[in-house]
Amino acid sequence: xxxxxxxxxxxxxxxxxxxxxxxxxxxxxxxxxxxxxxxxxxxxxxxxxxxxxxxxxxxxxxxxxxxxxxxxxxxxxxxxxxxxxxxxxxxxxxxxxxxxxxxxxxxxxxxxxxxxxxxxxxxxxxxxxxxxxxxxxxxxxxxxxxxxxxxxxxxxxxxxxxxxxxxxxxxxxxxxxxxxxxxxxxxxxxxxxxxxxxxxxxxxxxxxxxxxxxxxxxxxxxxxxxxxxxxxxxxxxxxxxxxxxxxxxxxxxxxxxxxxxxxxxxxxxxxxxxxxxxxxxxxxxxxxxxxxxx
Numbered sequence: 001x002x003x004x005x006x007x008x009x010x011x012x013x014x015x016x017x018x019x020x021x022x023x024x025x026x027x028x029x030x031x032x033x034x035x036x037x038x039x040x041x042x043x044x045x046x047x048x049x050x051x052x053x054x055x056x057x058x059x060x061x062x063x064x065x066x067x068x069x070x071x072x073x074x075x076x077x078x079x080x081x082x083x084x085x086x087x088x089x090x091x092x093x094x095x096x097x098x099x100x101x102x103x104x105x106x107x108x109x110x111x112x113x114x115x116x117x118x119x120x121x122x123x124x125x126x127x128x129x130x131x132x133x134x135x136x137x138x139x140x141x142x143x144x145x146x147x148x149x150x151x152x153x154x155x156x157x158x159x160x161x162x163x164x165x166x167x168x169x170x171x172x173x174x175x176x177x178x179x180x181x182x183x184x185x186x187x188x189x190x191x192x193x194x195x196x197x198x199x200x201x202x203x204x205x206x207x208x209x210x211x212x213x214x215x216x217x218x219x220x221x222x223x224x225x226x227x228x229x230x231x232x233x234x235x236x237x238x239x240x241x242x243x244x245x246x247x248x249x250x251x252x253x254x255x256x257x258x259x260x261x262x263x264x265x266x267x268x269x270x271x272x273x274x275x276x277x278x279x280x281x282x283x284x285x286x287x288x289x290x291x292x293x294x
Contacts, residue, residue, distance in 0.1 A: 022077045085210075092208045095182040095189035098156075102165035102180045103193075106154040110167065110175070116147035117173075160184050170197075224248065224269075244269075 123130070123144040130142040150173050156163040161184035168177035175195065182189040187209040195202045201219040208214075213233040220226045228240045237257040244250035248269020254262045259281030264273040 022074075091184055091187045092189060095184075095209070096191075098163045098182045099180045099189070099191050102154060102156065102163045102182075103178050105156070106151070106165040106167050106178070107175070109151045109154060110169075110173070113147050113150050114173065116144070117150075119144040120146055158184075161187075174199075223250075225250070 123141055132138055152167045154165045164181045166179045167175050170176050178193045180191050189209055191206045193202055193204045204216045206214045214230050216228055216230040218226050218228040223244045223246055225244045226242050230238045239255040242252045249267045252264040252273055261279050263277040264275050266273050
C-alpha cells in the first residue's frame with residue numbers, strides 16, 4: 001500500500017495563492033466591458049449594439065453569467081480557507097509531536113549535562129586521589145572535564161522550518177518551564193509549560209497556527225494518572241481524567257463543556273485508547289455498540 005502524505009506547507013501556499021487571486025480578480029469582475037455593458041439600461045445597451053435582438057440576447061447571457069461571476073471571488077476565498085484549515089490542522093498535529101520530541105531532546109541534553117557536572121564535581125572533591133596506579137594509569141574519574149553552564153536551548157532545523165525549545169531552570173538545575181516554538185514556512189505553533197516546585201502539577205499555554213489558544217492545568221498522580229482541565233480561547237472547556245495502573249493500562253474519561261462524555265480504555269502503556277462509551281446531554285445515547293474507525 002502506498003504511503004499517504006499531506007504537504008501542509010503546499011496547502012498553506014495554495015490558500016495564499018487563492019486569496020491573492022480573489023484579491024486580483026474581485027475588483028476586475030465588476031469592471032469588465034462584459035459587466036459594464038450587460039448591466040446598463042435597456043436603451044443604452046440598444047445604442048451600443050444597434051440592434052434590439054442582439055442587445056436582448058447579450059443581456060440574457062449577462063443575467064445567466066452574473067451570479068457565477070459575482071460568486072467567483074467568495075468561492076475562491078472559501079476554497080482557500082478550506083485548504084488553510086486542512087494545512088493548519090495537520091501542521092498542529094505534527095507540531096504537537098515535534099513539541100514533545102523537542103522537550104525530550106532538551107531534557108536528555110540536560111540529563112547528560114547533570115551526569116557530566118556530577119563527575120566534574122567529584123573530581124574537584126577528590127583531586128588528591130588522582131595519582132597513577134602501579135601500571136601508570138590514572139583513575140577513570142580523573143578524566144572528567146568542566147561541562148560549563150547547563151544547556152537550556154535546543155534547536156532542530158528542517159528544510160522548511162525549525163523546532164526550538166528553551167528550558168528555564170531553578171537554582172538546583174531542575175526544569176521549571178519549557179517553551180517550544182515550531183515553525184514551518186509561515187505557520188507557527190508555540191507551547192509553554194510551567195511546573196510547580198514539586199512537579200506534581202503544571203500549566204500549559206498553547207497557540208496554534210490559526211491563532212486559536214488553549215490553557216490547560218494538569219495535576220499528576222500515581223503511575224502517570226492525571227486530571228486536566230483545558231479552556232479554549234472561545235470559552236469551551238474539557239475535563240480529562242486518566243486513571244492508570246502500574247502497567248499503564250486504565251481508563252480515560254473526557255467531559256466537554258456541552259455535557260458530552262466520552263470514555264476510553266487501554267490494556268497497557270503501549271496500547272491505543274479505544275472508545276467504549278459516548279453520551280450526550282440531548283439523548284444520553286450509548287454509542288459503544290456502534291462500529292468505530294480502525
